[in-house]
Amino acid sequence: MRPEELIAALDEALPALLTDKVSGAAVTSLERLSGGANNETWRLVWGETPLILRRRPFSADSVADLEGNILGLSLVDEAQVIRLASSTDVPVPEIHAVFDERHPIGEAFLMGFIDGESIPQRWLADAQFEGARNKLAYQCGEALARIHTIDCSNLPASIGPTTLQRRFDAAQHRLHAFGDVSPALQFGLNWLIEHAPEDTPHVLLHGDFRTGNLLIDKHGLAGVLDWELTHQGPPAEDLGYLCAYVWRFGQLDKPVGGFGHYADLIKGYESVAGWCPDLASIRYWEVFAALSWGLVCQTMGALWHSGEGDVERAAVARRRSEAELDMLLLIDDWERP
Amino acid sequence: MTQTRNSATSAELSSDALLTAVKAFLMDNAAPNLEGRHRFNARVAANVLGIIQRERTIGPTLQALDEDALHRWLPESESKEPVQELSRALADGRITPDDTFFDYLKARQLLVSAINNPRYASRAIAEERWGV
Numbered sequence: 356m357r358p359e360e361l362i363a364a365l366d367e368a369l370p371a372l373l374t375d376k377v378s379g380a381a382v383t384s385l386e387r388l389s390g391g392a393n394n395e396t397w398r399l400v401w402g403e404t405p406l407i408l409r410r411r412p413f414s415a416d417s418v419a420d421l422e423g424n425i426l427g428l429s430l431v432d433e434a435q436v437i438r439l440a441s442s443t444d445v446p447v448p449e450i451h452a453v454f455d456e457r458h459p460i461g462e463a464f465l466m467g468f469i470d471g472e473s474i475p476q477r478w479l480a481d482a483q484f485e486g487a488r489n490k491l492a493y494q495c496g497e498a499l500a501r502i503h504t505i506d507c508s509n510l511p512a513s514i515g516p517t518t519l520q521r522r523f524d525a526a527q528h529r530l531h532a533f534g535d536v537s538p539a540l541q542f543g544l545n546w547l548i549e550h551a552p553e554d555t556p557h558v559l560l561h562g563d564f565r566t567g568n569l570l571i572d573k574h575g576l577a578g579v580l581d582w583e584l585t586h587q588g589p590p591a592e593d594l595g596y597l598c599a600y601v602w603r604f605g606q607l608d609k610p611v612g613g614f615g616h617y618a619d620l621i622k623g624y625e626s627v628a629g630w631c632p633d634l635a636s637i638r639y640w641e642v643f644a645a646l647s648w649g650l651v652c653q654t655m656g657a658l659w660h661s662g663e664g665d666v667e668r669a670a671v672a673r674r675r676s677e678a679e680l681d682m683l684l685l686i687d688d689w690e691r692p
Numbered sequence: 693m694t695q696t697r698n699s700a701t702s703a704e705l706s707s708d709a710l711l712t713a714v715k716a717f718l719m720d721n722a723a724p725n726l727e728g729r730h731r732f733n734a735r736v737a738a739n740v741l742g743i744i745q746r747e748r749t750i751g752p753t754l755q756a757l758d759e760d761a762l763h764r765w766l767p768e769s770e771s772k773e774p775v776q777e778l779s780r781a782l783a784d785g786r787i788t789p790d791d792t793f794f795d796y797l798k799a800r801q802l803l804v805s806a807i808n809n810p811r812y813a814s815r816a817i818a819e820e821r822w823g824v
Contacts, residue, residue, distance in 0.1 A: 387729070527783065535779040539797055542782055542789060605813040670736050673743055676808040680801050684814055687798070687821070 356412070356461065358385055361397070364459040365408075369401060372452040372465075377404045394430065394583065398468070407448065409433075410463035411456070427583030431455055432511040434464040436559075436582050439509060443501040446570075446578050471570035471577035475604050478571040479613055487575045492615025494576040495564070496623025496631070499593050502579075503558040503628065507587060516557060516587050523548050526646060533653040539679035540649045546686050547643055552636055557587040564593050565602040566612035591632035594620060595640020600681040601648050642685045649678030708745055715741040746807045754803040761796050798822040 356364075362382045370380060379402020388396045397408040411430055427433070434453045441447050448466040456462040472478040478487065507516070526544050530537065562584035570578030596602075598610045598617070606613035611620045617634055624631040656672030658664050705713075718738040723731050762774035765787050771777035781787040789797075802822060805815050 530779070530783070535776045535783070538775060538779045538782060539801055541779045542794075542797055545782060545789070600814050603813070607813055607817065666733050666740065667736050670740050670743075673740075673808040676801070676805045677812050677814075680805045680812065680818055681814055683794075683798055683801055684818055684821075687794075 358387070361385065361410075361460065365399065368454070368458070368460060369452070369465070373401060376451055377406070378402050379404060405468040406451065407466050407468050408460075408463055409466070410461055412461070428511070428513055428585060430462045430464050430583075432513050433582050433585070434466075435511050436514070436585050437466070439505050439559075440502060440579070440582070443504060445498050445501050446576060447582075448578060448580075469570050469578040471572040473570050473580070475566045475569075475613070479566070479604055479606065483573065484571060487571050487573055488614045490575040491569075491571070492611040492619035493623035493626075495569075495597060495611065495615070496594075496620040496625070497627050498576060498579060499561070499564060499590075499597075500624045500627035500631075502561050502564075502593070503590050505559040507557075507559055510559065510587075514559070514586055519551055519554060519589075522588075523551075526650060529650050529653065533650075533657060537649065537653075537675065537679060539683055540646060540675075543642060543646050543649075543679075543682035543686065546682075547639075547646065550639060550689075552589070552591075552639060555589040555591075558590050560586055560588045560590075560593045562586050562588075562593070562596075564597050565599070566597075566604060566614070567602065569612075589632075589636075589640075590628075591636040592640045592643065594624065594632060595637045595642075596644045596647075598637060599641050599644035599648070600684070601645065601677055638685070638689065642682060642689075645678045645681040645685060649675050649682070652678060708748065711741045711745050743808055746810070750803055750807050754800060754807075757796070757800055757803065761793075761800075765793065795822075 362385055365382050365385075369382075373379070382399050382401060383403075384400045386398050388398055395408075395410045395412050397410065399406050399408055409430055428436070431453055434450045437447050438450055441449065446469070448469050450464055450466050452465040454460045454463045454465075472481075472484065478484040507514075523544065530541055530544065535541070561579065561582060563581050564579065568579065568581040569576060570580060597612050597620070600607065603609065603613035609615055610617055617637065621631045621634075652672055652675035655664070655668045656675075659669045659672065715738045718734045718741070723734040723738075726734055758774040758778070762769055762771065762777060766777060766781055769777050778787065782789065787793065798818070799822065802815075802818060805812060805818070809815070
């Protein structure tokens, strides 16, 4: 969809939907933001108010044969989860409007714009965010504990309960479907199965809670973005995912997202939940996160082959080697005396 | 991007030299004259050419390592796809990985990541721990 077509569709649809929420009569600017391998993110201004539109550029059917669930929820379901999260104290944008795929805008939702820095390379390095970075691991622990309190009985049907065994089976299915090209990922999956934790009660997980999906201001955590990979699982999974090597932006000595330390994350989680998964189970889920990233890279390659996406998506397929290396390193760490 | 041009007297350009020339065009000419997504993708494209260059150099060593591993752990196999065959044997239990197999995976991963992303942060740790 060309930007001018999108503007026309927004100008047609929004007046009725925003009447009591946001003043304005037309889109006064629209720009595509970078990032987002599955969904487009647009920043628009309605009257004088900045808003964010998340939009899926292709129909879900075109990727159904590629194990669609690795691409995440429908945007309609994602919007519902964000609304649920806003009922806790987790900082999320307000959802103003939701469109299904039959709408001229396409499958999309419109939300408020939270002021903050979203580019990790900036807020991880810039001195003005030093105070924010020092608090952030604790705040992430608090936010995750709050997300984990969301009542699973109110979730969209697509976020059903699952078991670890089903997820192992799904991972194995994908490794076969993608041509069994990675002995490292297969070795890692075997290891994860052998070392699987006792099945703990599942909670609602953010599922993609990593440095690149946080919005930061000078006070620390200002927003938690990108809820498309939300699913049910053990609490330790979200914590391990945040600490995965691949999301540390090169700061390997700061295990929490490249900015913080395990002890602060755990303290923040405990302050809300009254308990916290132990370090060993967090580390286990770091290995699982490496496998997940490897599978995402493979999916990107398969999508490119199916005609979806540009050179970036083709290049991401080769980043599978990061996941493979991380898995071997983490397992090596685990096995060391 | 500066490039070293060897053998000034030769009229022949290797494919590696051609890749270097195109990479320089993408980084030095195309990217600065593009905007937004196209500028980003021009840089990505230049990096992709780097992957191809490194694969041409390192690929044969990797292939030899994988073929050796196939002969070692699946001596009966006549597969022409050692990587796929080893992966499937791990999945169906024909190979029970021991320390030596883990060492093979580590060695091959150092080569694979040297091709795809030599500057990836955890590669430095892996190189120090497992490199020869």
